Amino acid sequence: MTTPPFPNWTESAQDAVFTEPTEVLLKADRFDQTVRRRNIREYAAGVSGVVLSLAIAGFFAWIGKFTHVAAVLILGVGFLVVMRNLHHRASRLERLIEEPCIDHLRRQYLHQAEALGSVGSWYIGPLVPGFLAMQLAIFWDVAQDRGWEEALADKGWAFAIGVAFLVGIIALNRWAARRLMRKVEELDALN
Amino acid sequence: MTQDAETLYRQAGERFAPALARLARAVERDAEKARDLEQEMHCALWTSLARFEGQCALKTWVYRVAHNVAADHVTNAVRGPKKVPLEEIDALPSAGNPETDAAEALALAQVAELIRRLPSLDAQVIVLWLEGESAAEISDVTGLSSGAVATRVHRIKGLLAGHFQTDPSKGEIA
Structure with a gap:
């Protein structure tokens, strides 16, 4: 320890005290409750997605559109896989808050970069089969009446926009991941 | 929490509560949010101390968690x-109230404003230096090499020297 260079700094906040352990316990309990509520919300969203998928599939079955039934069910399974992946990734985050600051920052950046860079496989990927099945069902519907050529001309743009949207999300996330990796390189260059 | 950990928490409170409060107030301008951040540091420290087995000095542990x-x-x-980054800053930023009569408050506000504008590691080095920590201690907390710490401290001293009456013999980094 050296003599503080700027006495005004160390003279301030002299009356500060640590939070009492009993209050810290209460706060930790509130934090646990927040995590529990978040988990319940995630499960509720997953269950709602399944119920909604089943309801929509039931509707399509009732009107006899069985290709749509299959597509909605595949999409529903995709949402379930995404929910599972979200939960898995959130619970896997290690929080070693006592490590040296540069290691802590590096770990945070790497974790975020990995999540963003692989969004295509764990977030978009599971939804792709359902998306394709739904598009195929739509094409099939139109093609039954007017042929495949007209189906493509009529519904092809919606498919293209959907694909562009998904590719755009992946590209944006990869760009953000590269920015984070540059930050990691900057940290590595500091020492 | 074990008895040992609670004892350590109380010891840390006696020694470092003001330093953690200053850190919270330096990185968060809003007083209420700064108080919340301070409590968040206390909670993180309280939780982490269950893992403390003397791997480093208690001070290093407390500062790492807080930072x-x-x-x-x-x-x-x-x-x-x-x-x-620190190397790109040529002058201290204005704290937003240049006509204040309270010169000391302005000085602290300007330093805090500088800290808020720096990337995390630069800010951590500056705060620890202001607390009077040595290069070796700053290096232990941040994980930066002593050379990288010395470079940053040299830079901040240059920035502060033109603005405040600091004793050049104080805060010398070994």
């Missing part, structure tokens, strides 16, 4: 002014 919580807070906060 990492502060860095996470800055990362998660709404985007503020663009962060500028």
Whole structure:
């Protein structure tokens, strides 16, 4: 320890005290409750997605559109896989808050970069089969009446926009991941 | 929490509560949010002390936890002014009230403003230097090499020297 260079700094906040352990316990309990509520919300969203998928599939079955039934069910399974992946990734985050600051920052950046860079496989990927099945069902519907050529001309743009949207999300996330990796390189260059 | 950990927590409180409060107030301008951040540091420290087995000095442990919580807070906060590395800053930023009569308050506010504008590691080095920590101690807390710490401290001393009457013999980095 050296003599503080700027006495005004160390003279301030002299009356500060640590939070009492009993209050810290209460706060930790509130934090646990927040995590529990978040988990319940995630499960509720997953269950709602399944119920909604089943309801929509039931509707399509009732009107006899069985290709749509299959597509909605595949999409529903995709949402379930995404929910599972979200939960898995959130619970896997290690929080070693006592490590040296540069290691802590590096770990945070790497974790975020990995999540963003692989969004295509764990977030978009599971939804792709359902998306394709739904598009195929739509094409099939139109093609039954007017042929495949007209189906493509009529519904092809919606498919293209959907694909562009998904590719755009992946590209944006990869760009953000590269920015984070540059930050990691900057940290590595500091020492 | 074990009895030992609670004892350590109380010891840490007696020694470092003001330093953690200053850190929270330096990185968070809003007083209420700064108090919340301070409590978040206490909670993180309380939880982490269950893992403390003398791997490093208690002071190093406390500072690491507090600075990492502060860095996470800055990362998660709404985007503020663009962060500028220390080597690119030529003058201390205005704290937003240049006509204040309270010169000391202005000086502290300007330093705090500078800290808020720096990337996490630069800010951590400056705060620890202001606390009077040595290069070796700053290096232990941040994980930066002593050379990298010395470079940053040299830079901040240059910035401060033109503005405040600091004793050049104080805060010398070994």
